[in-house]
Amino acid sequence: MRLVIARCTVDYAGRLAAHLPAATRLIMVKADGSVSVHSDGKAYKPLNWMNVPCDLRTSPGEWVVTNPKGETLTITIEEVHLDIEHEMGQEPGLQKDGVEAHLQELLAARPEAVADGLKLVRREYPTDIGPVDLLCRDANGGAVAIEIKRRGEIDGVEQLARYLERLDLDGRLRPVRGIFVAQQIKPQAQVLAMARGIKCVEVDYDQLRGEDTGRLTLF
Amino acid sequence: MRLVIARCTVDYAGRLAAHLPAATRLIMVKADGSVSVHSDGKAYKPLNWMNVPCDLRTSPGEWVVTNPKGETLTITIEEVHLDIEHEMGQEPGLQKDGVEAHLQELLAARPEAVADGLKLVRREYPTDIGPVDLLCRDANGGAVAIEIKRRGEIDGVEQLARYLERLDLDGRLRPVRGIFVAQQIKPQAQVLAMARGIKCVEVDYDQLRGEDTGRLTLF
DNA sequence: ACGTTGAGATTGCCG
C-alpha cells in the first residue's frame, strides 16, 4: 500500500463530472491498484476514487487513473508532504454474523416462530421474477409466502406483493397468504402491508439464535 | 489525520457482529474522530469502521471506539509498523455535475424534450405520499405526471404508479398519464411500465445540456 | 456477462 499526503486538485469524469479545488489530502493506492482520495472528514468514504480494474500512470505533477469504461480520475499534485510504501501481507478476511441470511436460516429451521402451525415447504422458492425467501403451508394446508428482511421497509413489502401476484397464478398454491418478517418494521411499511393484505411479524434475532440450541457458534 | 499501520485484530459489535483475525492493516483516524480499518484490497471500503459521532479510547495494546447507539469497535494492536499524524487543513468540498437534480432542472425547462406539446405545471408536485418530479399538461390539456431517474429501474416505475394512483383521485387532474424518463431504462422496467400503462422515454443528458444554451457552466 | 438483492449501506433533504 502506498500512502501519499499532498496538496492537490482532483477531477473525475465518468458517470458524472466532479472537481476538487486545491487542498491537502491523503491519496491511498492499494495493492489491487485501486486509488482513493481522502479528506480529513466525511468518514469513511473517500472524496474521489477509482475502483479496480483500473490503470494508474504517474508523472511528477500529475497522476491519471483510467478504467476500461473510459472513466478518468486526474490528480494534479502541487506539493508532496509524505510518500510511503508499506507491505501489508495477506488479508485473512472478514467474518460476519447476524445478516439476513442467518435470519433466514433460523426461520427456515423454526417457521413456527413466525406463526403457529407453519411448516416449511422450501427456502428460496423460485418464481419467474426471483425467489421467495420461504414458502410454507399453514395448519389448514394453505400456502404462505414469507419475505424476510433485517429491517422492514416499503420496498420489501412491494417485493413480497410482486411475488404473491406470481404465486397466485399457480393453481396448486392459490390462494397464497403473505407474511412480511423483519427485526423491525417501519410504520409506513406496516400500512402498505395492511393495504396489500400482507401480515407483518417482528422477530428477535438474538432470541431466535438462543432458542436454536443446535448452533451456538459465535466465532 | 492519524495514520497507523499495525498488525492487529478487530471486533465490531453493533448492527451485526464481525471479527478480523490478526494481520497487518492501515488504521485511519480522521480529524472528525471517525476511525476506519483498511486492508490492502477491497477498494475503497474499509474492512471495519466507526462513523462520527463516536468516542475513541486508546491504551497501548487496545483501541476501543464506541458510539451513542452502543456499538463498539475494538482494535487489538500486536505490533506497530508506522504511526504518523498530519494536519490536513480546510477541505473546500466536492463539486458535482450530472446528478438527477440537474436532469430534472433541464427537463423542467424543456418538457417538450420528453413529449411534443408538454407544458410544465409544477416541479415537485405534492401528493400525500410524496412529490411527483414534474406535473405537466399535454397539447389536449390532459394531465401528465413525469418521474425522472438517472437510471430507470423497476422501483422507479412502481413509485410513479403509486403517484398516478393518488393523482387520479383528484377530479381536476383525472385521468393522469404517466411518463417514466431516464438516461437509460432497463428492459424489466420497460416491461412493467408497459403493463402499468406508463410510457418510457430515454433522454441524453449531454444533448439536453447542449440544447439548453442558457447555462453552459461546467465549473 | 448480466441481473437481482443485500448492506453495519452512506448521505443529504425535508418535514
Place this chain on the structure above:
DNA sequence: CGGCAATGTCAACGT
C-alpha cells in the same frame, strides 16, 4: 429526529 430518495451506491451470488 424520522422518513424518504439518491448514490460514480458497492459487492455477492445466481443464472
